[in-house]
Amino acid sequence: MSRPGTADLVRVVVDLTRCQGYGQCVFLAPEVFRMREEVLLYDLDPPAGRRDHVLRAAAACPVQAIHLDWRESRNLPETKPGGSTYEGRIVIVGGSLAGARAAGTLRREGFTGPLTVISEEEGEPYDRPPLSKQVLTGQVAPENTRLPRLREVEVEWLAGTPATGLDVAAKKVLLADGREIPFDRVLLATGTRARPWPDEAEAKLKGVHTLRSAQDAAGLREALAAGPKRVLILGAGFTGSEIASVCRELDLPVTVVERGSAPLVSALGGVIGDVAAELQRAHGVDLRCDTTVTSLEGDADGRLRKAHLSDGSTVEADVAVVALGSVRNVEWLEGSGLAAGVWGVTCDAGCRAVDINGLVLDDVFVAGDIARFPHPLYQYQFMTLEHWGNAVAQAEIAAHNMISDQAHRWPHVSVPVFWSSQFGVNIKSVGVPTFADEIAVTQGSTAGHRFVAAYGYQGRITAAVTFDQGMWLEHYQRLIEQAAPFPSENATPVRVPEKLSATAEATVVVTGHDPAERRVSLLLPGGRTS
Amino acid sequence: MSCPFHLVLDPSSRANPYPLLNELRDTPVALQDDGTYVVSTYREIVALLHDPRISSGRRTLDRTPAFIGLDPPEHDRLRRLAMRHFGPPHAPDKIDRLRPDMLAITTELIDNLAGKQRADLVDEVAYPLPVAMICRLLGVPREDESQFHAWADRLIELLSPRDEHRAERQEVADKLDDYLGGLVDERRHKPGDDMLSGFIADGEMTRDEIVRTGVLLLIAGHETTINLIANGMLTFLRRPDVLVRVHDDPELIVPAVEELLRYEPPVQMISSRVALEDVTVGGVTIPAGSPIVLALAAGSRDPDHVTDPDTFSLDRPRNEHLGFGGGIHYCFGAPLARLEAQIVLTELVRRLYNPRLVADPPPYRPSPILRGPRHLWVDYDEVFPAR
Ligand SMILES: Cc1cc2nc3c(=O)[nH]c(=O)nc-3n(C[C@H](O)[C@H](O)[C@H](O)COP(=O)(O)OP(=O)(O)OC[C@H]3O[C@@H](n4cnc5c(N)ncnc54)[C@H](O)[C@@H]3O)c2cc1C
Ligand code: HEM
Ligand code: SF4
Numbered sequence: 001m002s003r004p005g006t007a008d009l010v011r012v013v014v015d016l017t018r019c020q021g022y023g024q025c026v027f028l029a030p031e032v033f034r035m036r037e038e039v040l041l042y043d044l045d046p047p048a049g050r051r052d053h054v055l056r057a058a059a060a061c062p063v064q065a066i067h068l069d070w071r072e073s074r075n076l077p078e079t080k081p082g083g084s085t086y087e088g089r090i091v092i093v094g095g096s097l098a099g100a101r102a103a104g105t106l107r108r109e110g111f112t113g114p115l116t117v118i119s120e121e122e123g124e125p126y127d128r129p130p131l132s133k134q135v136l137t138g139q140v141a142p143e144n145t146r147l148p149r150l151r152e153v154e155v156e157w158l159a160g161t162p163a164t165g166l167d168v169a170a171k172k173v174l175l176a177d178g179r180e181i182p183f184d185r186v187l188l189a190t191g192t193r194a195r196p197w198p199d200e201a202e203a204k205l206k207g208v209h210t211l212r213s214a215q216d217a218a219g220l221r222e223a224l225a226a227g228p229k230r231v232l233i234l235g236a237g238f239t240g241s242e243i244a245s246v247c248r249e250l251d252l253p254v255t256v257v258e259r260g261s262a263p264l265v266s267a268l269g270g271v272i273g274d275v276a277a278e279l280q281r282a283h284g285v286d287l288r289c290d291t292t293v294t295s296l297e298g299d300a301d302g303r304l305r306k307a308h309l310s311d312g313s314t315v316e317a318d319v320a321v322v323a324l325g326s327v328r329n330v331e332w333l334e335g336s337g338l339a340a341g342v343w344g345v346t347c348d349a350g351c352r353a354v355d356i357n358g359l360v361l362d363d364v365f366v367a368g369d370i371a372r373f374p375h376p377l378y379q380y381q382f383m384t385l386e387h388w389g390n391a392v393a394q395a396e397i398a399a400h401n402m403i404s405d406q407a408h409r410w411p412h413v414s415v416p417v418f419w420s421s422q423f424g425v426n427i428k429s430v431g432v433p434t435f436a437d438e439i440a441v442t443q444g445s446t447a448g449h450r451f452v453a454a455y456g457y458q459g460r461i462t463a464a465v466t467f468d469q470g471m472w473l474e475h476y477q478r479l480i481e482q483a484a485p486f487p488s489e490n491a492t493p494v495r496v497p498e499k500l501s502a503t504a505e506a507t508v509v510v511t512g513h514d515p516a517e518r519r520v521s522l523l524l525p526g527g528r529t530s
Numbered sequence: 531m532s533c534p535f536h537l538v539l540d541p542s543s544r545a546n547p548y549p550l551l552n553e554l555r556d557t558p559v560a561l562q563d564d565g566t567y568v569v570s571t572y573r574e575i576v577a578l579l580h581d582p583r584i585s586s587g588r589r590t591l592d593r594t595p596a597f598i599g600l601d602p603p604e605h606d607r608l609r610r611l612a613m614r615h616f617g618p619p620h621a622p623d624k625i626d627r628l629r630p631d632m633l634a635i636t637t638e639l640i641d642n643l644a645g646k647q648r649a650d651l652v653d654e655v656a657y658p659l660p661v662a663m664i665c666r667l668l669g670v671p672r673e674d675e676s677q678f679h680a681w682a683d684r685l686i687e688l689l690s691p692r693d694e695h696r697a698e699r700q701e702v703a704d705k706l707d708d709y710l711g712g713l714v715d716e717r718r719h720k721p722g723d724d725m726l727s728g729f730i731a732d733g734e735m736t737r738d739e740i741v742r743t744g745v746l747l748l749i750a751g752h753e754t755t756i757n758l759i760a761n762g763m764l765t766f767l768r769r770p771d772v773l774v775r776v777h778d779d780p781e782l783i784v785p786a787v788e789e790l791l792r793y794e795p796p797v798q799m800i801s802s803r804v805a806l807e808d809v810t811v812g813g814v815t816i817p818a819g820s821p822i823v824l825a826l827a828a829g830s831r832d833p834d835h836v837t838d839p840d841t842f843s844l845d846r847p848r849n850e851h852l853g854f855g856g857g858i859h860y861c862f863g864a865p866l867a868r869l870e871a872q873i874v875l876t877e878l879v880r881r882l883y884n885p886r887l888v889a890d891p892p893p894y895r896p897s898p899i900l901r902g903p904r905h906l907w908v909d910y911d912e913v914f915p916a917r
Contacts, residue, residue, distance in 0.1 A: 022860055023618045024864060024865060026617070026618040026622050027617050027618065027622070027625050027626065027864075027865030028626070028865060028868070028869075029626075030618075030622040030626050031623075034618075034622070035618040035619050036619050037619060052781070055781070056784050056868075056872075059784045059788050059849070060788070060864070060865070060868055062850065062854065062856060062860060063850065064848040064849070064850050442582070443582055444602070444603065450606075452582075471580065471857050471858055472580060472582060474576075474580050475577070475580045475581050475582065478577060513573065
């Protein structure tokens with residue numbers, strides 16, 4: 001039985017930070033959800049005929065990680081009674097994952113005032129993680145990655161025009177077309193973009209790609225589908241590694257060039273990096289570590305022909321993907337007086353922006369990939385996380401705080417969770433793996449590519465990584481929140497590049513489960529908490 | 531002083547254990563006089579289901595258990611081998627493709643209710659469907675049903691979180707092993723397209739492992755779904771408003787079955803756990819070696835987890851319940867059970883005209899672990915024809 005006017009719409013997104021790989025969705029809607037070991041790949045926009053299967057799958061998910069378009073979720077969480085009384089005008093800049101989630105949360109929390117979203121990209125917000133996975137393999141078309149609308153949100157949507165300035169004193173956002181959009185409170189959620197190849201002429205060669213937007217994915221998919229002779233990937237972070245994985249799945253020869261000693265080193269350290277390297281080589285990737293690309297060379301038609309590497313060798317390739325990380329979209333904030341720079345926009349744990357004097361601003365909030373925030377669990381160090389789960393969690397906290405008074409604001413203290421799928425393995429992490437000095441495999445074995453590894457800093461667990469063992473992750477999350485002792489057996493040095501380094505000792509524990517009750521207390525000597 | 535858990539086990543509370551379970555939650559981690567810890571709050575149960583220091587290997591019989599009673603890596607290996615012939619990643623649509631069969635068998639069972647005005651929905655519908663399906667999947671001849679039915683029932687009757695009736699359980703378990711073993715030897719010579727033949731063809735399980743897995747699936751596959759179906763009709767007949775809504779909007783059967791798994795769970799508790807190390811949960815340290823009971827039925831009605839826990843509601847925005855357990859032992863057969871229950875309950879609601887309970891509460895089976903009515907007598911005016 002379909003409801004009037006909805007028969008053609010069943011958008012799906014799976015919160016893969018929550019998913020534990022139970023596979024119930026695959027059983028109940030095998031045409032929509034596919035699984036390889038613990039890697040879950042799915043259609044975000046399945047055909048209308050699959051609607052009842054999708055509804056069954058969503059209902060069956062043991063951790064309720066499957067989100068559908070609001071029209072399909074017949075049992076929407078009610079707008080909170082006695083919700084916010086804030087009546088100002090709210091503007092959100094950046095209408096992707098964080099921006100759209102914040103808009104939905106504002107309405108759910110009872111905000112009824114005027115709401116405007118300014119978005120550089122045309123069209124509805126879409127999900128990026130599939131772009132380096134299902135979309136590149138051809139399972140899902142790039143335009144079919146739009147995010148389900150989790151509720152009906154009344155919002156003025158200004159798409160296709162970037163913001164070019166923020167006037168904090170006059171409370172206005174300036175747009176590229178000259179318009180000025182007034183606000184009482186504003187949320188900055190402009191995210192990141194792919195770091196381009198530094199040589200502009202070389203970057204323009206035909207066959208040289210980056211991957212951040214759906215449009216990028218469409219272009220890269222086309223290039224891969226054309227059957228290139230060899231694909232060259234610059235950088236073996238998560239994105240580069242996932243693209244390499246897709247290439248092997250499509251049976252394309254691929255060379256990966258990585259500056260570090262192994263793939264994923266800067267995120268997970270050298271011990272796990274070595275496992276990732278072995279995984280890549282076992283799947284036929286030509287992996288060159290401790291090496292960089294020094295220049296790209298084109299032919300007379302401006303087509304990429306080969307790349308020169310730092311070890312003097314060359315690689316012939318007709319497609320190259322520059323996967324050297326990302327650049328934060330902060331240029332438009334120049335002159336705004338905010339503490340914004342290449343590192344992101346600095347804010348407090350309540351997502352309020354900080355100005356260059358270090359003063360917290362009450363009306364400017366930040367969320368998602370662009371936000372640089374202090375995390376109590378990691379000794380209050382400032383961090384930016386380019387994680388799907390962080391964008392969602394932080395957007396919800398920011399939205400809540402925007403319409404709450406001081407006494408009812410929440411801290412963003414969720415433990416970071418990340419996932420990636422590559423070479424048939426579902427890799428997940430909880431915590432901050434670079435905030436560690438030791439690592440120990442606590443379950444399974446790295447040789448079988450099914451294991452859990454815990455990270456420790458000065459005797460306490462600070463992170464964990466799982467390869468196809470996602471069901472254990474929440475146990476480790478609990479240990480991290482409790483600042484539990486790190487198991488010293490089998491521990492080896494973690495070999496992380498020092499990104500987050502420890503300063504003064506402030507060990508805290510996090511209590512509470514809902515965002516509303518999550519709080520931090522300091523761990524005092526003897527195990528007492530403040 | 532009578533402790534609530536002791537009373538839960540008493541047959542007199544079988545019809546409605548919930549007030550006691552609610553009381554039980556006052557002490558989230560409760561030490562019993564025999565050294566067992568009973569855990570009854572949602573978050574604490576979930577924590578233990580995901581805690582690698584908690585083992586499922588609490589032995590109650592002198593035999594290597596099937597994977598339900600094993601820990602990693604053995605558990606994972608055997609479960610994956612069994613899953614190859616049941617679901618993803620190797621056979622993702624196997625259960626989905628059984629839907630037409632499930633409907634056909636259901637239709638036949640309900641057709642048989644026509645021409646009379648009273649039926650026992652347990653014996654006539656809730657029991658035969660799951661048995662037929664698991665027999666078909668496994669490759670167990672349905673003619674043998676009466677034989678293993680008696681053993682399986684007896685085994686369930688003897689199930690208890692206390693270590694009782696050991697000798698008799700051992701004896702019945704041996705009989706089931708011998709029966710399945712005979713089947714495995716037959717399949718070796720005459721393979722079919724069933725799971726047992728698949729296990730044999732893979733060549734990765736020993737004969738003993740195949741037998742134990744087969745017995746586990748046979749018992750788990752029909753001693754649980756029967757209760758879900760029976761509890762379902764019982765709940766609907768007690769709540770005419772629910773019955774009407776499900777009748778008028780059959781899509782509601784999906785949330786209804788999830789809510790049943792939360793509100794009247796067929797598996798009330800898991801009693802197989804033991805702590806391998808000292809584990810602190812809910813402020814209590816469970817010493818290494820202690821047996822642990824996870825009171826799933828109490829956890830799924832924890833007011834700290836769900837609002838209005840004692841109300842049966844079709845409108846919960848997200849229903850995260852413990853009906854199928856959680857973590858690595860999460861029910862293997864959940865998709866099969868869900869589809870069976872969804873199909874049978876939809877058809878019963880649609881085809882029985884004016885159904886009424888004959889006895890409320892109905893008589894219950896004795897087990898406090900796998901809880902459900904022994905009979906569910908229902909009067910009705912008429913049976914509508916199948917679509
Ligand atoms: C290919 C790919 C794969 C990924 N895979 C994973 C994964 O497996 N797991 C995981 O956890 N995370 C993954 N991520 C990361 C995840 O997608 C991001 O964390 C998330 O998209 C961040 O959301 P956001 O809203 O903060 O930023 P973005 O998604 O970057 O959105 C920012 C939006 O703001 C717009 N914008 C920028 N400047 C302006 C301006 N001046 N004015 C107006 N609008 C502007 C942009 O066009 C964009 O639409 C992946 C990302 C990519 C690109
Ligand atoms: C409504 C019906 C069912 C319910 C409520 C149910 C419930 C459960 C629960 C709670 C567990 C967890 C046990 C533990 O953690 O120790 C479990 C495990 C299991 N169930 Fe079910 N079950 C049902 C139907 C089925 C069916 C139809 C099958 C077989 C096809 C099945 C096979 C299994 C198996 C094999 C396990 C062990 C899994 C493992 O240890 O990895 N169940 N079930
Ligand atoms: S946890 Fe949910 S989303 Fe993930 S595989 Fe299982 S059913 Fe699917």
